[in-house]
Amino acid sequence: MSPEDFRRHGHAVVDWIADYLGGVETHPVLSRVAPGSIRDALPTSPPTHAESVETMLADLDRVIMPGITHWQSPNFFAYFPCNASGPSILGEMLSAGLGIQGMLWATSPACTELETHVLDWLVEMLDLPTFFRSDGEGGGVIQDTASSATLCALLAARDRATGWRSNEHGLTGGPPLVAYASTEAHSSMEKAMAIAGLGRANLRLVEVDERFAMRPQALAERIAADRADGRLPIFCCANIGSTSSTAIDPLGPIGEVCRREGMWLHVDAAMCGTAALCPEFRWIHKGIEHADSYCFNPHKWMFVNFDCDCFWVRNRADLVRTLSVLPEYLRNEATASGKVVDYRDWQIPLGRRFRALKLWMTIRHYGVAGLQRAIRDHVSWARWFADRVRDDDRFELVVEPPASLVCFRLRSSDDANERMLAALNATGELMLSHTRLEGRYTLRFSVGATLATKGHVERAWRAIESAATGIG
């Protein structure tokens, strides 16, 4: 494809995206296709001869679009948002256009330096401890997802706890290593235990309180029991915004336990970290000074399209020692000088995308004040929705919403709640998801789509009210 042809097709693709976002509300939010139907519409074998972009775009509309669930719809209230934005999409396009691979500083200095710089900006924006900044012993890096951040933190904690013997010789000899998270922690913690060779069975799920936040006392008791059994506690993952209900684990008391026990404290703020852009929500980070590492996902609630997780460590030497490699073919003068950051040593894969561009462009487009305004809107609309639930005898609020997610249910059986959710999502007019809290089926109404307005939230409430009438 010549640069001139690319220009022509590129304009068509931008038009396509702009039309899509402009009309995203016209699609049923949840895709209605049956399993296998997209593949059935595709040719069995790949084309022998070149095909035109026009044909491909026509097939995008005809074959692919029916199988899309519209995460960018303002009527998408399921899971957590994955809220893209114009400036972020443009940043993603530029990253693809440059086509660089940023494994080393030397393989594109701007890729590394912009990333370090924007992550220092974010320390200021979220009012995180200054030890996370790159000008001290810490520093930030962009990971694909929070799952990877948690895994990297666990690996560094594992190696630090064994004096880096595990890094060299594997986990031979020594006591079993154990890690802790609450019963509400994200499933990525369990996966990380399996991948890190620590074993799923060595993850302790600590009891939570009536707001689904970890009980520090229960954590201390679990640790004491493990020590009594000859195990070595090494790691605790605290959630700032659990996945089911955005519960906020108390970092102060948890951090004190971790410090006393010599354990690594990782803070997973995937969804709710973004709220700390606003001073009035910074209480969620109370006690953060105890953290060894922290992550949040701009790809959830900060208008940066997937994927973009920001991950900071208090002491970058721990992470780099755990993950660094230096084969001959990657040796270069800049690395040898010790004056540069090589992000291949801060993550699992070697290669890496230029993700900082979309983050930088998004922050510059909105400005900190614009981002704060959006977060405040989302939280206030969620509170409005929670008030409607509270005022309606047919429903109950399962827990006071700390941020932009409302967990609620019909005062009825699990089955009735499940049927109501299915009925709502089948209308195509909106989409919610569910979880289980205290063993009971619970509906999740999560605000945060880029295109959402108060009006969309009001319409969603009306739809939910009438669905409740239908279920009876």
Ligand SMILES: *Cc1c(COP(=O)(O)O)cnc(C)c1O
């Ligand atoms: C969403 C979420 C994750 C997983 O996010 P990925 O970035 O997709 O790995 C991890 N932890 C918490 C608390 C989450 O809410």
